[in-house]
Amino acid sequence: MALIWAQAHDGIIGDAGSIPWHLPEDLAHFKAVTDAATVVMGRRTWDSLPERFRPLPGRRNVVVTRDAGWAAAGAERAVSVEKALSGDTASTEPGTTIWVIGGGEVYREALARASRLEVTELDLAVPGDTRAPAVDGEWTRAHASEWMVSRTGIRYRFVGYERP
Numbered sequence: 001m002a003l004i005w006a007q008a009h010d011g012i013i014g015d016a017g018s019i020p021w022h023l024p025e026d027l028a029h030f031k032a033v034t035d036a037a038t039v040v041m042g043r044r045t046w047d048s049l050p051e052r053f054r055p056l057p058g059r060r061n062v063v064v065t066r067d068a069g070w071a072a073a074g075a076e077r078a079v080s081v082e083k084a085l086s087g088d089t090a091s092t093e094p095g096t097t098i099w100v101i102g103g104g105e106v107y108r109e110a111l112a113r114a115s116r117l118e119v120t121e122l123d124l125a126v127p128g129d130t131r132a133p134a135v136d137g138e139w140t141r142a143h144a145s146e147w148m149v150s151r152t153g154i155r156y157r158f159v160g161y162e163r164p
C-alpha cells in the first residue's frame, strides 16, 4: 500500500481542514498517480473534497471513520485503516495499488504498513495545523524530479520513497 501527499515547509499538509495552496500541477500528478486505483482517506479528507470530486472519479473510495452511522454516496466505509486494507478492499485486482490520500491521522496510522510514498514538495512556507508523517531512515529515495516552477509561481518537485 502507498501514501501520497503534498507538503510545504515543515511538512505542512493542511490548515483548518483544507490545503493552504493551489498547485494545479500537483492535482494533475495526484490524478495520474491514483487513476483507477483504490483510494483510502479519513472522513475529514472526504469532507474536504470539492463536491465534483466526491467520490473521486474512476476509483474505489474507502473512507475511514469510527462513526458506524456514517455513509455517503460513492464511498465505502471502514472503521480503521487496518480494516480498509484487510477488508474486501484489499481484494482489488492484484497489481493495483491501494493509495492512502489523507489526512494526517490516516497517514500516521497507515505509514507502518506502507512500502511506497509519493511526496510533492513545495518550496513554500505557510501556516498549518496538520503535518505529514516523518519519513525516517528506513526509506530510500527512489526518485526525485528537478525543482520546477508552477504556473502559480510556486517551486515544487515530486519525490518518491520506497522500502522493502
Ligand SMILES: CCc1nc(N)nc(N)c1OCCCOc1ncccc1N1CCC(C(F)(F)F)CC1
Pocket: 004, 005, 006, 019, 026, 027, 030, 031, 045, 048, 049, 050, 053, 056, 057, 100, 101, 102, 119, 120
Ligand atoms: C490534490 C491534492 C493532493 N495532492 C497530493 N499530492 N496528494 C494528496 N493526497 C492530495 O489530496 C487528495 C485529497 C484532497 O483532494 C483535493 N483537495 C482539495 C482540492 C482538490 C482536491 N482534489 C483535486 C484532484 C481530484 C482528482 F480526482 F482529480 F484527482 C481529487 C480532489
